[in-house]
Amino acid sequence: MVYDLAIVGAGPGGLHAAKWANKKGLKVAVIEKRKDISKITRYCSEHIILDEDYNGDTIKVDTAAGKIISTKNGWEVNYAGEFCPVTDKYYYSPKQYAVHFAWPDGRPFAYKYGKGTLLKGLLEECLALGVTYITETTAYDATDSPSGVELKCVSKAKKFKIQAKKLIIADGASAQLALKLGRNNERAYFGFALVLAVYMSNVETYKPSDWKGWWGRCYGTNLAPLMGTGPEGHFDLADFIILGSPKEPPEKTFEFFTQKGPMAFMFKNAKIEAKHCCLTKAFSPIKNPAKGNTIIIGDAAAFVETQAQGALSCGFRAADAIAKELDGKSSFEEYNQWWLKAFEFNDAGMLRVVSGYALIPTYTDDEIDYLFSLCHGHALEGSWSQYKSPKMMWDLILKDPEKIQRERPEVWEKINAKVTRTLSDSISK
Amino acid sequence: MATLKINGKKIIAPEGATILEAARKHEMQIPTLCSNEALKPYGACRLCIVEVSKNGRTTIETSCTYPAEEGIEVKTDSVRVMEGRKLIVELYLARCPNVKIIRELAEEYGVKESAPQMGKDNDYCILCGLCVRACNEVVKAGAIQFAGSGINKIVDSPFHKTAEDCIACGSCAFICPTGIIKKNDLPATSVCTPESCTSTGAQREILNWQVEHKLKVCTKCGNPYAPEPHLQKITRQYNFLPEFFNICASCRQYPVVDEEKCLGCGGCMENCPIGALELEDRGGYDKKAHVFTENCTACHTCEDYCPTRAIS
Numbered sequence: 001m002v003y004d005l006a007i008v009g010a011g012p013g014g015l016h017a018a019k020w021a022n023k024k025g026l027k028v029a030v031i032e033k034r035k036d037i038s039k040i041t042r043y044c045s046e047h048i049i050l051d052e053d054y055n056g057d058t059i060k061v062d063t064a065a066g067k068i069i070s071t072k073n074g075w076e077v078n079y080a081g082e083f084c085p086v087t088d089k090y091y092y093s094p095k096q097y098a099v100h101f102a103w104p105d106g107r108p109f110a111y112k113y114g115k116g117t118l119l120k121g122l123l124e125e126c127l128a129l130g131v132t133y134i135t136e137t138t139a140y141d142a143t144d145s146p147s148g149v150e151l152k153c154v155s156k157a158k159k160f161k162i163q164a165k166k167l168i169i170a171d172g173a174s175a176q177l178a179l180k181l182g183r184n185n186e187r188a189y190f191g192f193a194l195v196l197a198v199y200m201s202n203v204e205t206y207k208p209s210d211w212k213g214w215w216g217r218c219y220g221t222n223l224a225p226l227m228g229t230g231p232e233g234h235f236d237l238a239d240f241i242i243l244g245s246p247k248e249p250p251e252k253t254f255e256f257f258t259q260k261g262p263m264a265f266m267f268k269n270a271k272i273e274a275k276h277c278c279l280t281k282a283f284s285p286i287k288n289p290a291k292g293n294t295i296i297i298g299d300a301a302a303f304v305e306t307q308a309q310g311a312l313s314c315g316f317r318a319a320d321a322i323a324k325e326l327d328g329k330s331s332f333e334e335y336n337q338w339w340l341k342a343f344e345f346n347d348a349g350m351l352r353v354v355s356g357y358a359l360i361p362t363y364t365d366d367e368i369d370y371l372f373s374l375c376h377g378h379a380l381e382g383s384w385s386q387y388k389s390p391k392m393m394w395d396l397i398l399k400d401p402e403k404i405q406r407e408r409p410e411v412w413e414k415i416n417a418k419v420t421r422t423l424s425d426s427i428s429k
Numbered sequence: 430m431a432t433l434k435i436n437g438k439k440i441i442a443p444e445g446a447t448i449l450e451a452a453r454k455h456e457m458q459i460p461t462l463c464s465n466e467a468l469k470p471y472g473a474c475r476l477c478i479v480e481v482s483k484n485g486r487t488t489i490e491t492s493c494t495y496p497a498e499e500g501i502e503v504k505t506d507s508v509r510v511m512e513g514r515k516l517i518v519e520l521y522l523a524r525c526p527n528v529k530i531i532r533e534l535a536e537e538y539g540v541k542e543s544a545p546q547m548g549k550d551n552d553y554c555i556l557c558g559l560c561v562r563a564c565n566e567v568v569k570a571g572a573i574q575f576a577g578s579g580i581n582k583i584v585d586s587p588f589h590k591t592a593e594d595c596i597a598c599g600s601c602a603f604i605c606p607t608g609i610i611k612k613n614d615l616p617a618t619s620v621c622t623p624e625s626c627t628s629t630g631a632q633r634e635i636l637n638w639q640v641e642h643k644l645k646v647c648t649k650c651g652n653p654y655a656p657e658p659h660l661q662k663i664t665r666q667y668n669f670l671p672e673f674f675n676i677c678a679s680c681r682q683y684p685v686v687d688e689e690k691c692l693g694c695g696g697c698m699e700n701c702p703i704g705a706l707e708l709e710d711r712g713g714y715d716k717k718a719h720v721f722t723e724n725c726t727a728c729h730t731c732e733d734y735c736p737t738r739a740i741s
């Protein structure tokens with residue numbers, strides 16, 4: 001049996017591609033490693049981001065109708081779960097000077113949602129349409145074959161092959177299949193970060209609508225600890241996120257932060273409800289994800305992450321491109337052009353902006369206090385974007401350069417030396 | 430299912446079983462030279478003959494090829510059977526007087542003198558075909574075959590030259606009951622002259638088929654452990670990763686999951702190059718990684734990708 005399209009990975013990208021490819025009349029098979037995709041095991045912060053033109057799209061959320069709507073790519077996804085609006089974002093320095101992001105009218109710039117619920121809905125739609133869903137199966141290698149692509153699969157130690165005319169790789173940030181196909185050769189590997197997320201109840205000062213981060217060596221780590229909204233169904237829990245490396249294990253940082261650090265008072269009565277973790281690999285993005293018989297979509301082709309909304313757009317576009325290709329119209333180039341334009345990380349300059357987060361240990365705690373004090377009391381416009389936020393922050397800090405030059409010449413020197421630390425320095429290889 | 434009698438004992442044999450299989454299952458001894466569980470019945474050595482009574486007629490049959498039919502009566506050690514076996518042993522002794530297993534059989538059956546020799550004196554091959562069949566049926570290499578006929582019948586490599594399809598797995602030498610197949614594992618050597626030194630790595634030679642192959646060296650312990658073409662064939666046949674055989678079986682340490690530390694994120698599963706890991710769902714948040722050692726190449730990639738260091 002030869003499928004028109006095989007999709008590896010039933011995440012938002014893979015399932016969305018399956019849905020639209022099926023609607024275009026293709027015979028689709030989705031191969032997924034996990035047994036139940038509605039249970040998210042790999043930690044994910046789960047936000048729909050409303051920034052304008054973020055990831056090449058402006059997303060609208062209809063909380064009443066339970067819809068996530070793309071205004072630029074033109075898709076709509078039903079979501080049966082709850083939303084929690086995120087209205088404020090704070091970056092704190094050691095002495096609690098805060099960089100504050102929020103819209104003046106208090107409207108949210110992101111929604112916390114439940115990825116499991118989203119995927120469950122998408123999967124049900126796909127199954128109702130008649131998509132073949134092969135679960136608990138790993139596609140570990142792909143090769144070209146006379147019919148198009150041959151996928152080598154394994155399920156519970158049993159091996160078999162799947163034939164398809166075209167392939168969509170949506171296996172996420174670990175990019176295993178891209179590696180097997182040699183498509184990672186052209187990418188730079190920055191390293192990986194270990195992530196520990198702890199859902200906690202009774203955390204003082206916790207507000208479901210806040211997203212907070214703490215910058216400073218005094219908090220016990222170079223990578224800022226973050227606190228966000230708990231999982232769908234438990235928005236009352238604080239989601240405490242610690243990044244680390246094998247040398248700086250997140251468990252240790254967590255212990256320090258909650259028991260000894262300056263913020264330990266928040267956790268006096270707190271109780272750990274659940275722990276999750278994940279490992280994030282960072283590669284530079286693939287420049288031409290559509291090539292040969294294959295399109296690599298979503299995180300598998302991206303720098304760290306495309307977010308669910310980016311993956312949904314990728315799936316939508318890729319399904320369209322594959323359908324056109326099978327119709328004899330060449331459209332892979334069009335997909336590649338869209339990919340390069342839509343995602344900020346494809347712009348080398350933007351990657352440099354992201355490293356604007358890497359303040360420690362370039363700046364001492366005292367210097368971070370000074371920099372953040374320049375922002376204290378101003379509200380920056382509401383933005384979630386990891387590209388836009390640091391840029392806005394630095395723009396505000398550098399609004400009066402002469403003042404910094406006058407007051408703290410040594411800080412000014414460091415700023416002028418540009419951020420010499422790269423991403424690879426912050427995370428481990 | 431068939432009900433039959435062997436040596437007066439009522440036996441129920443499964444569908445498709447031979448008399449030999451049925452008898453051995455009930456711990457009744459029948460001597461054989463050419464039978465092996467991994468191979469199809471062949472009926473070459475004739476040692477397994479038994480007396481079969483069916484519909485009032487009694488015949489001598491080879492039990493390894495005769496099906497365990499409903500209602501038959503079998504005798505494994507009647508006078509006729511023992512006399513027949515003795516004759517067969519006499520013939521073997523005439524052909525291979527110096528083969529250990531034949532001499533032992535001769536002693537067991539009280540054979541003092543061999544049958545008259547017929548042009549073949551002191552051969553070592555009893556033509557049981559175990560090596561040929563193992564090579565074809567199990568290894569599926571098809572490197573050796575019977576050649577010639579009558580008293581000139583021998584087992585040989587094609588055209589009595591180097592057996593090109595031989596992967597030097599050594600199955601033939603392992604299965605041969607007489608020990609005539611000469612398989613040697615040679616250590617690494619270097620030959621030095623005043624001008625230069627030439628070193629050869631560890632090798633396996635099988636003299637009978639004029640074959641010599643390099644032995645793969647384990648990257649962990651440094652010991653040569655199996656011929657390279659053999660490993661290549663298995664790698665192809667079972668879709669293993671090319672790196673699978675970099676380490677030898679004794680050095681292969683499969684990862685173990687510390688369930689107390691494992692938070693079930695699936696990082697190991699996502700990064701496993703061969704899909705040998707999966708998450709065991711125990712309800713709610715309780716998920717633990719599980720390694721399928723059948724597939725695991727012991728590459729320990731998962732270890733690197735465990736955020737909580739639960740795999741080692």
